[in-house]
Amino acid sequence: MDLPVNPPVQPMLAKAVKQVPDPAKFPGGLSFEPKWDGFRCLVFRDGDEVELASRNTKPLTRYFPEVVEAVLEQTPDRCVLDGEIFVAIGPRLQFEVLQDRIHPAASRITKLSQETPAGFVAFDLLAAGDESLLDQPFAVRRERLTEVLAGAPGPVHLTRTTTDRDTAVRWFDQFEGAGLDGVIAKPLDAPYEPGVRSMMKVKHERTADVVVAGYRLHKTSTPDKPLLGSLLLGLYADDGELQHVGVAASFTAARRAELIAELAPLVCDLADHPWGKWHEWAIANPDRSPGTQSRWSAGKDLSFTPLRPERVLEVKYEAMEGRRFRHTAHFKRWRTDRDPLSCGYDQLEQPVSYDLAEVLGG
The missing domain is CATH 3.30.470.30 (DNA ligase/mRNA capping enzyme)
Known part of the structure; x- marks a missing residue:
């Protein structure tokens, strides 16, 4: 060439x-x-x-x-x-x-x-x-x-x-x-x-109130100094199931350590967690559930620390792709006034339908 x-x-x-x-x-x-x-x-x-x-x-x-x-x-x-x-x-x-x-x-x-x-x-x-x-x-x-x-x-x-x-x-x-x-x-x-x-x-850019259901450790985390890498976020579907919708990340090193201590009282056994059943799955799944593999994540450690779904977080996000956030969400603030069970998909803004042909053919 x-x-x-x-x-x-x-x-x-x-x-x-x-x-x-x-x-x-x-x-x-x-x-x-x-x-x-x-x-x-x-x-x-x-x-x-x-x-x-x-x-x-x-x-x-x-x-x-x-x-x-x-x-x-x-x-x-x-x-x-x-x-x-x-x-x-x-x-x-x-x-x-x-x-x-x-x-x-x-x-x-x-x-x-x-x-x-x-x-x-x-x-x-x-x-x-x-x-x-x-x-x-x-x-x-x-x-x-x-x-x-x-x-x-x-x-x-x-x-x-x-x-x-x-x-x-x-x-x-x-x-x-x-x-x-x-x-x-x-x-x-x-x-x-x-x-x-x-x-x-x-x-x-939009906001949503989501349930914090777990976290993954940061790549620099050590047993002596555990650091949080990302929060795993959930929303309740109409059938009452807590669906995995994405992660929130991009914290400072100091905040990563603080969050580990702050969330410690919520740590629970995976068997008692709404996502415990996914631990047994050995193949990729359409919801990209925590702990499961796909060709995009092959070789990565996708294990997570389960948390009782009792805390609500307000995040910023750009758009949805199916039932998940299209990109990593951004931590805004804790919402202690919200009941986790009230955090469902119905709160999300739906864009007005528009035909792609009108964009390409204009």
């Missing part, structure tokens, strides 16, 4: 901001686009040779043969694209289904590429032909990207953009219903800076 921009290349990144920024505060203005919820991917094409690279520059090519085929059919002979691989089922993105596509068996990859085919949405152009565009402002790169993907029918798509803040705010609210993750803002006069947080992202 001999391109003006060759792999490995780290993609340009975004820093979090609390609200959609005002373009008037940026001399060159801003371009806004949806924040896709998939696998970040740089596409390198040199004739019949295609490489798909992840955010961490690891190869994705073998896992998405249908994307490689689409790139060969719908992109210029020589180009480098920045974008996102996604899987959509019906009107929404499905991140958990996308995760299933990373599989060691070639037969399984082939089967899934047909059953749950992935698409690629492009949002930047790093090179075209023999020309590197890294030093060009985004306004120029976007114009060139629109030209090279003109008429692409999918599964290679061109992301929507706008320079109007009010439209971006509306997208932030509407597009979540199609499974998107928020809004990205890019300075129109900025070059492409690999590995630098030159863009801005606004993501959805």
Whole structure:
């Protein structure tokens, strides 16, 4: 492969901001686009040779043969694209289904590429032909990207953009219903800076009251100085079962030690815990229950210290994926005023439904 921009290349990144920024505060203005919820991917094409690279520059090519085929059919002979691989089922993105596509068996990859085919949405152009565009402002790169993907029918798509803040705010609210993750803002006069947080992202953030049902020790924990790594969180389903919904982490070293002491009175035997039955399972399960393995956690110690489900914690979270938090939740405060049994799924905000076709076809 001999391109003006060759792999490995780290993609340009975004820093979090609390609200959609005002373009008037940026001399060159801003371009806004949806924040896709998939696998970040740089596409390198040199004739019949295609490489798909992840955010961490690891190869994705073998896992998405249908994307490689689409790139060969719908992109210029020589180009480098920045974008996102996604899987959509019906009107929404499905991140958990996308995760299933990373599989060691070639037969399984082939089967899934047909059953749950992935698409690629492009949002930047790093090179075209023999020309590197890294030093060009985004306004120029976007114009060139629109030209090279003109008429692409999918599964290679061109992301929507706008320079109007009010439209971006509306997208932030509407597009979540199609499974998107928020809004990205890019300075129109900025070059492409690999590995630098030159863009801005606004993501959805909510709160929930959850039951603390256990914890795992931190990797630096020792018998003489135990340190908490993460709290295991639960919500009660309609059938009265306490479901595992995710974890809260990112504590200071001092707080890790304090939490061990604070939670010590709640430690109980696993046999007496609502999740005790999962200890006997030897295979992965769809709820990713504590203590069970999958190909994502192979070799990791997933044992946990069970706690009587008597304390309630308020956490911040971004979105749900099925019955679980999409990402690690963040500790806000203890809720001593809440009854654990009152912490159910009914408290969670449900995004308004929105058809992904409207996002892609706009």
